[in-house]
Amino acid sequence: MNAMNDIGAVQTILPKAPKCVSAWRSAAMVLAIGAAACFSMPEQLGLLTRIFVTALLVLSLDLVVGVAGLATLGHAAMFGVGAYAAGNFALHVAPDPLVGLAIGMVAGGVLALVSGLFLLRYQGFTFLMLTVAVSQIMLSLAQKARDWTGGDDGLSGFMNSPLLGRFAFDLEGKVAAGYSLIVLVVLFYVARRLVDSPFGLAVRGVHENRARMAALGTPVFRRLLAVYTAAGLLAGAAGALSAQTNAVVGLDSLSFALSAEILVMLVLGGAGNLNGALLGAAIFTMLHHTASSINPYHWLFVVGFLLMAVVLISPAKALALLRRRLGGVQ
């Protein structure tokens, strides 16, 4: 009897082992929330589609910034290249959206791989500035290559064939919203698996402490290149979705402003856990939409204040304040 009590005591003393959240459960949650939003706001499908696409792009950024710990201001480069690749593919080769999506992913992934071979030899501020340089180079190339990008007029005039040969892209945007949501959910699931795998753990380890990882025998450069390429694939997918659902690709898809904006979204939602990326993208895009319809000139003020609030007030403090307001116990 005594012995049994002892065992019970030991088990209660030992804290629970760390455990990852199940990947399919979090993906199912995203699907449920996204679908609920689509059904409850059928007149806002355009906005929701934009949120899904932006969320995928911020998710990709989270792999680089939050997971691998590499601050970048050039992430739009992979997005824009994916968008132009998908647009050109639809215009010149075939209008199938899924093949176009794959082409966009490959384009983003290849750019990440090639630029990463050079960029990832640097860290910190040097890396940050070089990512800006790479995206600016891509932007100038896009401005010059008018035949492929339409220059300042943008690339347009391409259409999508029906999805899987059955679902034609309608004017209300039902198919576009459903398609973007499903791509987001699938790639979110993939990203979740990636982050919770031994590979993801090693990349997070590099974020935490490079010297430690090198001392454990991690090929640091190769791991970072792999995660950067994976992020490029996701950003390319977001670009392709953007091209297909808007039927136009502009130079702004490669702009510095977009790179900075998605970083703001990531900070807003919280970097490093993937869920925050989706949350930040949703909040920012909705806020942008609402604030700019109230005042098209000064909506950035709202975003500015919000960002200051996020940086200055820690989530713990905000939660405590909220609890006090709601009369809950501390």
Place this chain on the structure above:
Amino acid sequence: MSQLLEVRGLDKHFGGLHVTRNVSFQVAAGERLALIGPNGAGKTTLVNQVSGVLRPDSGAIYLQGEDVTPRSQAQRVRAGLARTFQITTLAPHFPVQRQVELALFEREGLTGRAWRSIDSYPALQAEALELLERLGLRAHASVATQDLAYGEQRLVEMALALALRPKVLLLDEPMAGVPKGDGARLLAALDSLPRELGVLIIEHDMDLVFRFASRILVLAEGAVLANGTPDEIRRDPKVRAAYLGP
């Protein structure tokens, strides 16, 4: 005794500063070699060259008879050379258990795998917990590393090195900064290191050095001043003058 680690004629400059001067030594299986010397003697620089953080200007490093001088740090780890750091170098936000699991994944060459969850390797999980148990850290398995006491973080450093199952272990001041009272567990950990392991330890605590080491290498101004058994070193007049005192 077979030589696990052999360092031949290592030389290194930092600009005009000659920090390692023609240093040679060997570590055999089961040997405990202590590296001592005044501050600035070049001890950590020497360990950094052996582990592959720094490249020597000239000289060579052999691991089990194989020249590893041109190899990267990661390759040397895979060849059986592990180290700890003088200044605690850990992933501060990781739970202790995850940290050790990461070392095990690395040892097993699994960190290229990008699909199966880290929770689905029960054998490695059990091994991590067993290792933590041995070092008295089992109760802290799910605590973030930065929340541990400093002495316990030093033990985690040791756990990571041991998780790699090295043949040669480089310990860079394992007791540095540990309050006297907390040192007992570290000492116990040092005493329970696998017998056949070759150990190179840098340490300033002379009681520990003379108790633990089977041989001592004295470094002064980057050069080897003396190399012998603890008794020989204790009696050596040059060492007494330069470091130990009368």
